[in-house]
Amino acid sequence: MSRSSGPSAFRSTARTQGSWPPRPAWSRSCFSRTSSTSTSGVRSRRSSATTAWDETQRDPVDIALRCQEAGAQALTLHPRTRTQMYHGAANWNEIAAVAAALTIPVIGNGDIRTPADVLAMRQQTNCAGVMIARGSFGNPWLFAQARDLLAGRAMRPDPSPADRFSTALEHARLALRLQGDTRKTALEFRKHFGWYTKGLPGASELRQRLFAIESMAEAEAIFSDYLFGSVRSAA
Structure with a gap:
């Protein structure tokens, strides 16, 4: 799993007078040469991920x-421009157009938030x-819930x-285990712990506590308090 990183792999950046941020200075012929160079001599499966810099270069x-x-x-398409970033909606019609034009597999990306979104993208774009x-x-x-829907099964319940x-x-x-630094990992995981609590009752207060942790032990204690409090409230 990864995110599209925009057109940086296929462009050089040149600042023109009165232009900011810098716009990419690339042509389609340059793009083709770069793609060919990046895939030549590689025995493993080769793939590309692409998007455009702005609307003037949008030709997926x-x-x-x-x-x-x-x-x-294989090709992955995130149908937003680099200047859009995460604003606006991903244009799934562009994924459909690319999938219809190519003979290699096309992988769609953009605005997938629920299992139903996965099914909808497959159905709408092929x-x-x-x-x-x-x-x-x-x-x-x-991922598992989306596979259930794609296979025509009843979707397994939320955890x-x-x-x-x-x-x-x-x-x-x-x-x-990878970092070996307890405090650094705890600080980095504040946001991850916050994501894991999304949609839970009292999630806002829970996140406030998690965003202040300095160690994993604190996170474990906060989770334990939440679960114990839920059981006590139910009783």
């Missing part, structure tokens, strides 16, 4: 065809696959608060 079908001609064996990024933050169950917290802490422990 032509760019995608050039990627395919240059040797790409893409071969769906890339999920921000929608999975704090919600790794999204309980206890399951959420258990997974969040396991996620943090895996990060700690």
Whole structure:
């Protein structure tokens, strides 16, 4: 799973007089040469991820065809421009147009927040696959639930608060094994713990406490207090 990083892999940046931010100085022929160079001599499966810099350069079908001609064996499209960033809606019609024009698999990306969004993108665009990024933050169950819908099965239920917290802490422990710095990991995981609590009763207050942690032990205690308080309230 990854996020599209915009057109930076296929452009050089040049600042023109009176232009800010700098606009990319690239042509479609340059794009094709760059794509060909990046895929030549690689034995493993080759893929490209692409978007445009701004509306004046928005031509996803032509760019995608050039990627395919240059040797790409799969292509991921996030149908926003670089200048849009995360504003506005991803134009899924562009994914459909690219999927119809190419013979290689096209992977759609953009505005996937729920399992139903995955199903809708597949149905509306006929893409071969769906890339999920921000929608999975704090919600790794999204993938299994989406597979249920794609397979025509009843979607498995959302995880309980206890399951959420258990997974969040396991996620943090895996990060700690890589980093080896307890406090640094705790600080970085403030936002991750916040994502795991999204939609829970009292989530706002819970996040305020989690955003102040200095250690994993504090996070464990906060989660335990929340679960104990829920049980006590139910009783």
